[in-house]
Amino acid sequence: MSTVSKRATSSPWELPRVADRVSFIYLERCTVHREDNAITATDADGITHIPSATIGALLLGPGTKITHQAMSVLGESGAGVVWVGEHGVRFYAGGRALTRSSALIETQAIAWANRRRRLEVARAMYRLRFPDEDPEGRTRQELLSMEGLRVKECYRRESARTGVPWKRREYHRDDFSAGNAPNQGVTAAAQCMYGIAHAVVAALGCSPGLGFVHSGHERSFVLDVADLYKTEVAIPAAFDAAAEGVEEIASRTRKALRDRINKTRLLDRCVRDIKGLLGYNGTQSTGADDHVTLQSDGDVHVASGYNHADGPIW
Structure with missing residues (x-):
């Protein structure tokens, strides 16, 4: 049956x-x-x-x-x-995109393919993460240094807020338990954030691999998006879980993270931020119906499902 x-x-x-x-x-x-x-x-x-x-x-x-x-x-x-x-x-x-349109991924590809525009999007990402420090005119190396300093400061701030001791970030790829409680929490929170970001990227029809800060990986853009909310959502959730003890740290981190995601309406923000970063103005076709065209000369799109050799082609 x-x-x-x-x-x-x-x-x-x-x-x-x-x-x-x-x-x-x-x-x-x-x-x-x-x-x-x-x-x-x-x-x-x-x-x-x-x-x-x-x-x-x-x-x-x-x-x-x-x-x-x-x-x-x-x-x-x-x-x-x-x-x-x-x-x-x-x-x-x-996953499969909720939209059947290629409009958003084409917008992403255009922004990614232009080196100047790619840097502008990267600066805009840092501006979202650190709104009190203008990244305009910063080089990529300066942006990376800014990020490193601000993330270190976030760890120190969350340690002071929760009373959880913190020395440095340690990630043991093959041994989760090798890290202390806050490091385990940060790792667990990061994995959840990557999954959520990947789901949103896929649902919108964007390319996971065309990143503006990260590069060279099939999920570069996913990492870009997840990092937008690292210091506001992921790291605080990890320290909240670590403050409750060392047992079941991964499970408690997921619960703390879910509460913060719901409170901040993160999915709604994530969709809005991706479209804003890519300069998607919403005037492009939504493609809700499976509408396919063919590209002709002069950036003209013609109907599909039609034999265009019926007339003279020379």
Whole structure:
């Protein structure tokens, strides 16, 4: 018997905006399956139904199994899916854009391809992160130095606020437990932020790889976006969790982070910030219907689905 849902795929118009979604849901030691256009999580306590179209990012922890049909409906609804490794050290993300238009990714590519414009976007990113210090006229090296100093200051400030001792940032890729409580919290918060940022980037139809500060990685733009909220959201959440003790630090960091994301309406801000940084004015076609054109001479777009060799071509 076929397990494919009999319900039709939702159109982009019918799906909730990414800004209106739950930021992320974390699951572990369960089996994720599809029921109609929702997903179910089955574990020792029973079955939990989760509307797939309301999820920003689904974090799948250790002991999680997911079916092909569950992945299908998550992809159709534009949800990001993140496989979180042991202790949340590694992840893999995917998803499908909520829009069917290429307008935003074309805007991103144009800004990225122009070296002067790329630097302007990088400066705008630093301006969002540090609004009290104007980055205008700064070189890239000066911007990196600014960032390093401000992040160090953030660690010191959060240590003083929470009373959690802090020496320096340490990241142990293959051994999460090697770091102290605040470092574990910062690592766990970073992984969640990367998953959320990747989900928003994918949902908007942007390219994860075309970064303006980061470069050379398939998720460069994701890292750019996640860093916008590092000192305001991620690091404070990690220190709040560390202040409660060293046990279950990753789980408590996720809960603290989720509270801060909801309080700051981060998904809404993330969508707005990405469009503003890329100079997307909203006048381009939304492409909510699967509207495809063909490029002709002089930047003219002509209709697709039509044989353009019917007339003379010379």
